[in-house]
Each structure stands twice: as structure tokens, then as C-alpha cells.
Amino acid sequence: MSQKEKVLIFDTTLRDGEQSPGASLNVQEKIEIARQLEKLNVDVIEAGFPASSPLQLEAVRRVGEESSRIVAALARAVEHDISTAWKALQSARHPRIHTFISTSDIHIMGKFGHERYGKTLAEKQKTILRMAVDAVLYAKTFCHDIEFSAEDAGRTDPGYLAEVIEAVIDAGATTVNIPDTTGYTWPSEFGKKIADLKERVTNIDQAVISVHCHNDLGLAVANTLSAIENGARQAECSINGIGERAGNASLEEIVMALKVRSDLHDYSTGITTREIYNTSRMVSSFTGLIVQPNKAIVGDNAFSHESGIHQDGMLKNRQTYEVMTPQSVGVPETHIVLGRHSGKHGLQSRLLVLGYKVEGEELDKVYQRFLSVADKKKEIYDDDLRVLMGDEFNRPAEPIELDYLHINSGTASIPTATVRIKTRGRTFEESSTGDGPVDACFRAIERALKLDSLLNSYSVRSTSAGRQALGEATVRLRDGDNFYTGRGVSTDIIEASAKAYLQALSFHEDALQNDNNNSIDNGI
Numbered sequence: 001m002s003q004k005e006k007v008l009i010f011d012t013t014l015r016d017g018e019q020s021p022g023a024s025l026n027v028q029e030k031i032e033i034a035r036q037l038e039k040l041n042v043d044v045i046e047a048g049f050p051a052s053s054p055l056q057l058e059a060v061r062r063v064g065e066e067s068s069r070i071v072a073a074l075a076r077a078v079e080h081d082i083s084t085a086w087k088a089l090q091s092a093r094h095p096r097i098h099t100f101i102s103t104s105d106i107h108i109m110g111k112f113g114h115e116r117y118g119k120t121l122a123e124k125q126k127t128i129l130r131m132a133v134d135a136v137l138y139a140k141t142f143c144h145d146i147e148f149s150a151e152d153a154g155r156t157d158p159g160y161l162a163e164v165i166e167a168v169i170d171a172g173a174t175t176v177n178i179p180d181t182t183g184y185t186w187p188s189e190f191g192k193k194i195a196d197l198k199e200r201v202t203n204i205d206q207a208v209i210s211v212h213c214h215n216d217l218g219l220a221v222a223n224t225l226s227a228i229e230n231g232a233r234q235a236e237c238s239i240n241g242i243g244e245r246a247g248n249a250s251l252e253e254i255v256m257a258l259k260v261r262s263d264l265h266d267y268s269t270g271i272t273t274r275e276i277y278n279t280s281r282m283v284s285s286f287t288g289l290i291v292q293p294n295k296a297i298v299g300d301n302a303f304s305h306e307s308g309i310h311q312d313g314m315l316k317n318r319q320t321y322e323v324m325t326p327q328s329v330g331v332p333e334t335h336i337v338l339g340r341h342s343g344k345h346g347l348q349s350r351l352l353v354l355g356y357k358v359e360g361e362e363l364d365k366v367y368q369r370f371l372s373v374a375d376k377k378k379e380i381y382d383d384d385l386r387v388l389m390g391d392e393f394n395r396p397a398e399p400i401e402l403d404y405l406h407i408n409s410g411t412a413s414i415p416t417a418t419v420r421i422k423t424r425g426r427t428f429e430e431s432s433t434g435d436g437p438v439d440a441c442f443r444a445i446e447r448a449l450k451l452d453s454l455l456n457s458y459s460v461r462s463t464s465a466g467r468q469a470l471g472e473a474t475v476r477l478r479d480g481d482n483f484y485t486g487r488g489v490s491t492d493i494i495e496a497s498a499k500a501y502l503q504a505l506s507f508h509e510d511a512l513q514n515d516n517n518n519s520i521d522n523g524i
């Protein structure tokens with residue numbers, strides 16, 4: 001087997017990631033994330049931009065002192081930023097000064113329009129080249145490990161980019177970063193840019209080529225991979241892909257794409273992939289940036305299967321629908337989501353895990369009830385299934401069934417219920433008012449069945465999480481020394497209550513039938 005070439009992972013969650021609107025991190029949060037990045041085994045942690053604030057300086061200092069990784073600090077190509085970066089890094093175990101300046105025509109003309117940079121584009125380009133070299137030379141007076149970034153390299157003229165890169169390597173840059181700052185490039189175009197630099201820049205072998213891709217067109221990861229195939233050996237990326245605007249290339253996607261498709265290439269990273277999920281959750285919770293459910297690798301749905309055909313395939317052989325195991329990225333387990341699209345195989349397997357062995361006709365019946373609940377509710381949780389199973393096996397011999405229920409209730413109206421009930425081939429319908437909608441409903445049932453109230457107790461609870469949780473109502477009737485309990489389940493708690501009441505009444509009537517001392521036809 002051939003030895004894989006290492007691609008260094010430069011994590012910029014704490015710098016570019018923190019530039020995401022609203023994602024500010026305090027010093028302690030940065031330290032915690034840096035510790036987790038160390039567990040993830042990234043090669044470089046870019047901890048912040050020290051010249052931008054005292055908090056940034058302090059965070060970089062603390063991370064640098066503690067971390068065994070290379071810790072980088074960003075600085076514009078100006079002395080003040082570079083010396084401040086060094087102030088933050090001087091006690092670091094492995095410091096790196098990362099300095100940058102824009103090289104594209106659009107940035108040079110747009111951001112450095114002032115005449116002090118020159119009048120024409122050519123004059124300004126000369127100034128920028130000099131500032132880049134001076135910045136590297138100045139940074140080099142503090143530390144050996146210097147990274148230079150040609151901001152907006154993605155839109156920079158290839159000849160000028162090569163000239164700048166060659167000059168900064170000559171000045172001592174040990175890593176040269178080629179950012180696609182605006183996420184504008186196309187994967188084959190960006191790959192060619194890297195290949196082109198390797199050809200044009202005569203001293204390119206004296207520095208590591210790095211890339212830093214933004215996701216404005218959703219191409220950040222594809223562009224990074226294309227650059228790696230063409231010679232880049234450092235990938236700048238962030239956890240969950242957070243960063244300026246649409247974000248940076250996502251660390252987890254680059255790493256897992258390289259790992260899962262290692263059959264296609266000769267590159268590898270040193271990332272401990274089982275730490276990916278924990279890191280993702282930590283970053284999301286500290287930054288407040290929620291991970292979209294369908295996000296590759298770390299989204300809630302990344303290892304969830306909802307449709308019957310997929311669930312059946314997964315249960316037979318998980319490779320049918322998973323290209324990596326959830327455990328390989330630290331996700332505890334595949335999630336079979338039971339819902340409207342699930343089939344009998346998925347339901348049966350989940351019920352088995354919960355201790356219910358259901359087969360054949362019984363399974364068909366449970367599945368029909370499952371579908372009627374699933375039609376009203378997006379996801380069926382384990383607790384819902386337990387209730388559903390309890391419901392299934394706790395049926396009276398002659399059920400009194402709710403055929404129709406209408407409730408009128410509100411803050412300014414008297415609660416009114418109309419019920420239609422079916423039992424033993426007969427139908428009864430009645431309405432009633434009540435103190436509340438449940439009371440009105442129970443009274444309507446009693447009127448329809450011409451019964452006195454036997455209600456002993458009534459309770460309702462939610463059986464699972466979320467707004468679409470099932471409500472489970474329990475009704476207890478008392479007739480002398482005998483108690484009859486009924487349960488009803490529905491997404492509508494009034495319906496659940498009516499069902500519970502009718503079930504309890506059914507058991508009562510069953511008992512009366514068995515005693516032969518009353519007939520259900522005697523008036524109801």
C-alpha cells in the first residue's frame with residue numbers, strides 16, 4: 001500500500017469562524033474550543049486577530065500558551081498589527097504569525113484607492129508587493145513560522161499572484177496561502193491556479209501551499225479538494241463551515257471526503273474523526289450558530305433514515321444507504337426516524353428494540369394504527385410507540401368508539417361539545433355544554449349513552465417531546481367497589497380524553513355484560 005501524503009489541517013474556527021455575524025466568543029469559550037480542536041488533532045489553530053481588540057489578544061495568548069498545536073494569529077501587512085500579533089504569541093509553544101494583503105485588481109483598486117498607494121493599478125500593485133514583502137520581513141524578526149495570504153487570490157491575475165508569492169517566499173514565508181476570499185472560483189479553475197503557481201513560482205518548494213476557500217457558491221469544499229489534488233498541502237477550514245458570509249470550507253466535510261474516498265487519491269489528514277461530532281456540537285453551542293439538520297457529516301439528519309425503502313435497506317445492510325458509519329465521526333448511532341414514510345420493517349425493528357415482538361397480522365394491525373398517528377404527527381418517538389402498543393393490547397371486547405367529535409371553545413364562548421358514538425352497530429349523537437371543553441365532551445358522552453357520571457379521576461400528559469407530541473389521557477371510573485380505567489392517545493388532547501372515557505366505559509359495559517345483570521342495549 002502506498003504511503004499517503006499528509007494534508008495539514010489549519011482550523012480557523014476561532015478567527016474566520018468567529019467573523020460569522022453574531023458568533024462572538026469570549027476568552028474562556030475560545031480556550032475550550034481550542035482544547036477540543038487539540039483532541040481533534042488539527043495541525044494549526046488560528047486563534048484570532050490580536051490587533052482587533054484586547055480580548056482577541058488575550059484569547060490568542062492563552063490558547064498559544066496552553067496548546068501543543070501551532071497557534072496562528074492574523075495581522076494586516078502593517079507593523080502595528082504584526083507586533084501586536086507577536087505580543088499575543090510570544091509565550092506560545094508553537095507560534096505562527098499570519099500576515100495578509102489583497103492582491104486582486106478589484107481589491108487593490110477598491111480598498112487601496114488612496115493616492116498614497118499609487119495612482120495607477122500598476123503603481124498600487126508595486127506598493128502592495130512591497131508591503132507584502134516588508135510585512136513578512138518584519139514578522140520574521142519575531143518568529144520563524146510565517147504564513148502569508150494573498151487575499152482574494154481567487155480573482156487575482158495569475159502573473160501578479162506568482163510574482164507576490166515568489167517574493168514573500170524569498171522574504172521568509174514558510175506557508176503561502178491562496179484564499180478564494182469571495183468564494184468565486186470553480187473547482188477545476190481553482191485547481192489549475194494551484195498547478196499554475198507550482199509551475200511559475202521558482203522557489204515554491206520552500207513553502208507549504210495552503211488554500212482558504214469561502215462558500216459563497218457552495219463550492220468551498222470542492223475547491224479545496226481540487227487544490228489538494230493540484231499541490232496544496234494545507235487546508236484552511238472551520239468547524240461546521242462557519243465564517244465570514246456563507247462561511248469557510250467545512251473541516252468535517254474535507255476530512256471525511258478525503259477519508260471516505262481514499263481509494264481515489266494519496267492524501268490523508270491526521271484528524272481524529274471520532275471527535276468531529278463533539279467539536280461540532282461545542283462550536284454550535286458556544287457560537288449560537290445552529291447546524292442545519294441536513295448538513296453533511298454533523299447535521300441531525302446526516303445519519304437518519306425516514307423512508308420505508310431506505311429503512312428496510314439499512315436494516316438488511318447499512319452500506320446500502322450510508323457511506324461512512326456514524327461512529328466514525330462520533331455520532332452515537334444511526335437514527336431510524338419513524339414517520340409517515342416508514343414501512344413495516346422499520347416499525348417492527350424499532351418495536352423489537354423496545355421489547356415488543358410483533359409479527360404477521362398483528363404487525364399489520366399495529367402498522368395501520370401507527371400510520372393513522374403518523375399522518376397527524378411528523379415523527380413517532382419511542383414513547384409514542386409504547387403508548388400505541390399499550391393501546392393495541394388493552395382493548396375492550398366490545399369497544400364504544402368515537403365516530404365524530406366537535407368542540408367549540410374559547411375565552412369568550414361557553415364550551416360546547418358534540419359527539420357521535422358507535423357501539424354494537426348502533427349510533428348515538430348528543431351535544432352538551434360544560435365548564436371546559438373536556439367537561440363538555442364527557443357530558444355529551446354521558447347524555448348520548450344516558451349514563452350518570454362514574455368519573456373517578458382524569459389526567460392527561462404528553463408522551464413525548466415537541467409541539468406535535470401525543471397527548472395521553474387516562475380516565476378512571478368507579479362503580480361501587482369496581483374501577484375501570486381507559487386510556488386514549490391523540491395529538492388532540494380533547495380527542496384523547498374522549499377516547500379514554502369511552503374505553504373506560506367499554507370495560508365497564510363489558511363487565512356488566514359478563515355479570516349478565518345489565519345490557520348495553522338497555523338504553524344506550
Ligand SMILES: CC(=O)SCCNC(=O)CCNC(=O)[C@H](O)C(C)(C)COP(=O)(O)OP(=O)(O)OC[C@H]1O[C@@H](n2cnc3c(N)ncnc32)[C@H](O)[C@@H]1OP(=O)(O)O
Nearest residue numbers: 016049051052053076077078100101102111112151181244
Ligand atoms: C478576509 C478577511 O477575513 S480579513 C480579516 C478580517 N478581520 C477583521 O477585520 C478583524 C476585525 N477588524 C478590526 O478590528 C478592525 O477592522 C481593525 C482593527 C483591523 C482595523 O480597524 P481600523 O484601523 O479602524 O480600520 P478599518 O477596519 O476601518 O479599515 C481597514 C483599514 O485597513 C486597511 N487594510 C485592509 N487590509 C489590509 C491589509 N491586509 N494590510 C494593510 N492594510 C489593510 C484598509 O485599506 C483600511 O485602511 P485605510 O484606513 O487607510 O483606508
Ligand SMILES: CC(C)C(=O)C(=O)O
Nearest residue numbers: 100149151152179181
Ligand atoms: C485573511 C484571509 C486568509 C482570509 O480570511 C480570506 O482571504 O478569506
Ligand SMILES: [Mg+2]
Nearest residue numbers: 016181212244
Ligand atoms: Mg476568510
